[in-house]
Amino acid sequence: MRIAxxxxxxxxxxxxxxxxxLGHDVTLGTRDAQATLARKEADALGxxxxxxxxxxxxxxxxxxxxxxxxxxxxxxxATNGSASMDALARVGMEGLDGKVVLDLANPLDFxxxxxxxxxxxxxxxxxxxxxxxxxxxxxxxxLNAVTADxxxxxGNLPEAGTVFxxxxxxxxxxxxxxxxxxxxxxxxxxxxxxTTARGTEMLLPVWLRLYSAxxxxxxxxxxxx
Amino acid sequence: MRIAxxxxxxxxxxxxxxxxxLGHDVTLGTRDAQATLARKEADALGxxxxxxxxxxxxxxxxxxxxxxxxxxxxxxxATNGSASMDALARVGMEGLDGKVVLDLANPLDFxxxxxxxxxxxxxxxxxxxxxxxxxxxxxxxxLNAVTADxxxxxGNLPEAGTVFxxxxxxxxxxxxxxxxxxxxxxxxxxxxxxTTARGTEMLLPVWLRLYSAxxxxxxxxxxxx
Numbered sequence: 416m417r418i419a420x421x422x423x424x425x426x427x428x429x430x431x432x433x434x435x436x437l438g439h440d441v442t443l444g445t446r447d448a449q450a451t452l453a454r455k456e457a458d459a460l461g462x463x464x465x466x467x468x469x470x471x472x473x474x475x476x477x478x479x480x481x482x483x484x485x486x487x488x489x490x491x492x493a494t495n496g497s498a499s500m501d502a503l504a505r506v507g508m509e510g511l512d513g514k515v516v517l518d519l520a521n522p523l524d525f526x527x528x529x530x531x532x533x534x535x536x537x538x539x540x541x542x543x544x545x546x547x548x549x550x551x552x553x554x555x556x557x558l559n560a561v562t563a564d565x566x567x568x569x570g571n572l573p574e575a576g577t578v579f580x581x582x583x584x585x586x587x588x589x590x591x592x593x594x595x596x597x598x599x600x601x602x603x604x605x606x607x608x609x610t611t612a613r614g615t616e617m618l619l620p621v622w623l624r625l626y627s628a629x630x631x632x633x634x635x636x637x638x639x640x
Numbered sequence: 641m642r643i644a645x646x647x648x649x650x651x652x653x654x655x656x657x658x659x660x661x662l663g664h665d666v667t668l669g670t671r672d673a674q675a676t677l678a679r680k681e682a683d684a685l686g687x688x689x690x691x692x693x694x695x696x697x698x699x700x701x702x703x704x705x706x707x708x709x710x711x712x713x714x715x716x717x718a719t720n721g722s723a724s725m726d727a728l729a730r731v732g733m734e735g736l737d738g739k740v741v742l743d744l745a746n747p748l749d750f751x752x753x754x755x756x757x758x759x760x761x762x763x764x765x766x767x768x769x770x771x772x773x774x775x776x777x778x779x780x781x782x783l784n785a786v787t788a789d790x791x792x793x794x795g796n797l798p799e800a801g802t803v804f805x806x807x808x809x810x811x812x813x814x815x816x817x818x819x820x821x822x823x824x825x826x827x828x829x830x831x832x833x834x835t836t837a838r839g840t841e842m843l844l845p846v847w848l849r850l851y852s853a854x855x856x857x858x859x860x861x862x863x864x865x
Contacts, residue, residue, distance in 0.1 A: 527763075532762050532763055533762055536761065536762060536842075537757050537758055537761060537845060538752075538757055572864050572865070573864070573865075574864050575864075576864045579846075604850070604853055604854070605853065606846075606849045606850070606852075606853050607849060607852065607853060611846075611849045611853075613845050614845040614846030614847075614848070614849040614850075615846055617761075617842040617843075617845045617846060618842075618843070618846055620762060620838050620839040620842045621804075621831075621836075621839030621840055621842060621843055622839075623839070624831045624832060624836045624839040625829070625831070625839075625863060627832065628829055628830065628831050628832060628836075629829070629863075629865060631865070633865060634863050634864060634865035635863075635864050635865075636861050636862070636863065636864075637861070637862040637863075637864045638850060638854075638859050638860075638861065638862075639797050639798070639799050639800075639801045639859060639860050639861075639862045640797070640798075640854055640856065640858060640859035640860075
């Protein structure tokens, strides 16, 4: 499939490489493609310089947000949660019309210190904000409570965890579920409509505490039943 | 051990029966013991009449909140989250002084319709509110994200899930962990101080959606790592 990934951080890069490996046609979207491609230094989170990554992944095209999304069937939101609405606005209503928008982002607020709090929660969610702002897009929330490596390579854990899908459009959830299965996810629970993203976004506070207690982000929630 | 359980709903009853089975000395605390013992009708949640339950569980003593807690080494808060501060206030500062307070409650607000929202979240938690109100009590948050039956009988699931402890007092967490192991819990993660209860209380929104999606409360989160 033709897939656009918005965001060039670790989530965007990890999913881009994995999707290429699976045979998909991938374009990475960023605010300023020229500036991103020119980056010769590690970013603030310690990711390797983008230029080096791009050189090692020549099958991935890099474009501005709107150009990246223009030919895509699926648009993956892998931007920081606090920047997601702006990135999607640059694609625009028409650019997202009818498309599956797979939202992976968490609306984290680092401005109050660590651990971050949630910018929106419990009575709303980033997934819903995106769906409201772009009503003709078909938003599906998923994978936001696993680290990038485990989004793309769930087999790196000793046993299968659970991932969730939330969205209003059954066909879009089916498309996303198929993609998750290609990644290797085996236990996928459909929680219901996009309002159920409130629950999965609110997994972040315990996820952050588990990261601290376990000393690694290499874990996932499995729903034992 | 001498254990007081505040609250006579399904959580209080289930834990009382289990603790008696394990050889502990259990007193159930309620606002008005005479009134509770006189109840001949099912409660609003469909629990069997308390009088019938008490007749079937003659080893459990029922007292007012303060009396129940007075001789106890551990006080278990099994009241509704919206009523917990009031119940604990009836025990009082002196009544809780130095005691392990195992807080199982979720601060759910049903006044806005279903699913309930959280009365406090993300920047505070019920566990912290209790610890602040009773600074000489040793509050440990645990088990709030499993249904009553699985709190007491984790073996009823086909494989072991994970439970969490949050609290400021290492000795109190050790006492609670030992109790959890007696129940049968095998995977217990110490998340850190009582502020980590924010994370486990915020599991409730996804727990409620999972209950709806799976059609049963008989599930638990397992942290695969």
